[in-house]
Amino acid sequence: MSNQVKSKQRVVDHGEVFTSEREVNAMLDLVKQETERIDSRFLEPACGDGNFLAEILKRKLQIVKQTYKKSFSEYEKYSIVALSSIYGVELLFDNTLTCQKRLFDIWNNEYSSVCKNTANDKCRKIAQHILSLNILCGNALSMKRVDENGKDLEEPIIFAEWSFVGDKVKRRDFRLDVLLKENEDESMYNTQLSIFGDTADSLDYWEIDPVTNNPIPKAVKEYPMIDYRSIVEYE
Numbered sequence: 497m498s499n500q501v502k503s504k505q506r507v508v509d510h511g512e513v514f515t516s517e518r519e520v521n522a523m524l525d526l527v528k529q530e531t532e533r534i535d536s537r538f539l540e541p542a543c544g545d546g547n548f549l550a551e552i553l554k555r556k557l558q559i560v561k562q563t564y565k566k567s568f569s570e571y572e573k574y575s576i577v578a579l580s581s582i583y584g585v586e587l588l589f590d591n592t593l594t595c596q597k598r599l600f601d602i603w604n605n606e607y608s609s610v611c612k613n614t615a616n617d618k619c620r621k622i623a624q625h626i627l628s629l630n631i632l633c634g635n636a637l638s639m640k641r642v643d644e645n646g647k648d649l650e651e652p653i654i655f656a657e658w659s660f661v662g663d664k665v666k667r668r669d670f671r672l673d674v675l676l677k678e679n680e681d682e683s684m685y686n687t688q689l690s691i692f693g694d695t696a697d698s699l700d701y702w703e704i705d706p707v708t709n710n711p712i713p714k715a716v717k718e719y720p721m722i723d724y725r726s727i728v729e730y731e
């Protein structure tokens with residue numbers, strides 16, 4: 497586990513105090529069932545170097561191993577499903593990279609140990625690709641991407657949603673501010689959507705759910721459904 501404080505200055509500037517392993521586990525135990533469901537989605541908006549996300553990944557991979565260790569191909573796929581459901585935003589560039597690497601190392605150590613000589617670099621690249629899209633350097637308050645100095649860019653934070661059906665996966669990209677707005681309002685039904693500006697209220701980012709008739713977030717980009725082993729080619 498990383499040290500809880502890297503420097504006094506970072507505590508003052510960014511409130512950077514990492515959570516201890518004991519506290520992380522106690523808090524995750526409050527939602528134990530979700531942490532042990534392979535495809536349950538977790539987003540941590542100030543993830544630091546990944547103390548919570550690392551533990552969630554370990555718990556999910558434990559279930560993947562228990563369930564699929566007899567089939568290398570199933571283990572491989574479900575370990576990717578587990579990884580693809582974990583998301584983080586972090587303001588500081590060094591923490592973001594450390595978090596991505598830490599999650600990759602946890603995934604890769606398990607993958608290499610379970611799949612032995614069937615483990616391959618093509619799948620490792622898939623894992624790295626997902627982490628580069630799921631763990632983003634950004635400002636969770638403004639919901640914008642940030643540069644290497646932590647300054648807001650004009651770009652909104654956009655996350656890829658990975659939906660698996662058998663060996664196939666569909667990627668749809670959503671703006672984080674729009675996803676959070678949906679959760680923030682009990683019903684978006686009465687919210688005025690705007691035809692002006694590029695904000696989370698913009699009509700461009702919502703569509704009507706044909707079943708409930710309520711506005712739901714609209715993907716800013718949709719990709720064709722493809723074999724999960726080909727997702728790196730999406731780019």
Ligand SMILES: C[S@@+](CC[C@H](N)C(=O)[O-])C[C@H]1O[C@@H](n2cnc3c(N)ncnc32)[C@H](O)[C@@H]1O
Pocket residue numbers: 510511512513514515540541542543544545546547548585586587588591634635636637638
């Ligand atoms: C108290 S630490 C917690 C880190 C981690 N969640 C943990 O529990 O170990 C807060 C983290 O949030 C980051 N942070 C501060 N302001 C932020 C912002 N506006 N958006 C995203 N991350 C932010 C800091 O760099 C720091 O890594």
